[in-house]
Amino acid sequence: MHSTPAQPSRPARHDREIESLAEFDEVLAAHGSLAHHRVQSVDLTGRTEALLAADTTGAVFLGCPMAPEAAARIRARGALVFPPVPDLPFDPYRGFVYTPQELYDGLDTAGGYEATPDARAYAWFRRTQADGDVFSSMLRALHDDAVCDALDELLAGARVVGVMGGHAMARGTEEYAGAARLGRELARAGFTVATGGGPGAMEAANLGAYAAPFDERMLGEALQLLAKAPSFAPSVTDWARAAFEVRDRWPGGGSSVGLPTWFYGHEPPNAFAAHIAKYFANAVREDGLLARCTAGVVFLPGAAGTVQEIFDNATPNYYSSRGEPTPMVLVDRAHWTERLPAWPLLTALARGREMEGRIALVDRIEEAPEALKRLSAS
Structure with missing residues (x-):
């Protein structure tokens, strides 16, 4: 570059x-x-x-x-x-990452979410993935490479902190509110918040970054508005419209990044990430997200996907294959030591290696920013 x-x-x-x-x-x-x-x-x-x-x-x-x-x-x-490829619901040569408005264009029509470019791209993906057409797989690869290039240009020089967590975290819960406050604090500290770009904990962190420029009341009121549609199931349309209602009421929010995937297309992208790098290949998306979290990653309680992300991030830290290990903060001691005991394995891997001083386990989400700061200084 x-x-x-x-x-x-x-x-x-x-x-x-x-x-x-x-x-x-x-x-x-x-x-x-x-x-x-x-x-x-x-x-x-x-x-x-x-x-x-x-x-x-x-x-x-x-x-x-x-x-x-x-x-x-x-x-x-x-x-x-x-030449352009006719009749595609996406541009395989695009020069920029997506915006929420672009992916959700048509949401307010009678067709709702199913009429949007995001839904139509997912339908195309499912259809072409099933028929095994090599031309379609080539188009998907071209698209994902173009998105990678656009994301690299967007994040050049940024201090990126990833926030990982499960999609099942519902709006209206204290856990969701806590993840939103975390995203807001990280954004106010000058970090670029990056998430997997989907619902749940990912949306909450992107919402927090969006709320960063506003006064303290804004986030509380936004959380109340969103609670009207706590989940994208059964209606993605209602869930997404509630997010755009927040955006319309408080325009010009803070910037953050989301990296969702059509591989999990039943999970729609959230509308609070200003920049959305959406991929067809989940492996490209997962590795690309963690590789770009140059200032560390916070892991909120999650299930299989979040466990995978912990060890996807731990592997290059273990081998120091991306240079100096990046900080890793796991939130909720009971979750990561009892329900899904990733922490004991992570500490065993880290023992005696450079990454040992770059991992932390905290009880409460409010402790994560300070832990991240401490690990960065170590």
């Missing part, structure tokens, strides 16, 4: 990516050339003359609508053109 170009005519990767029409116009105005650039999912139907005149040697156009004569000319001049 920040490498020095070998030649002036071949700019660094970040500089040669064009992801909007404004960037396209800016590059042509500055250089008069698109040589060796990568133009990603930009509608160029109104830029035919510019394309016909520009040097496109070594350029790559990924999913960019354009006039047929423009596509033919730039191919003849040495460009690679990957």
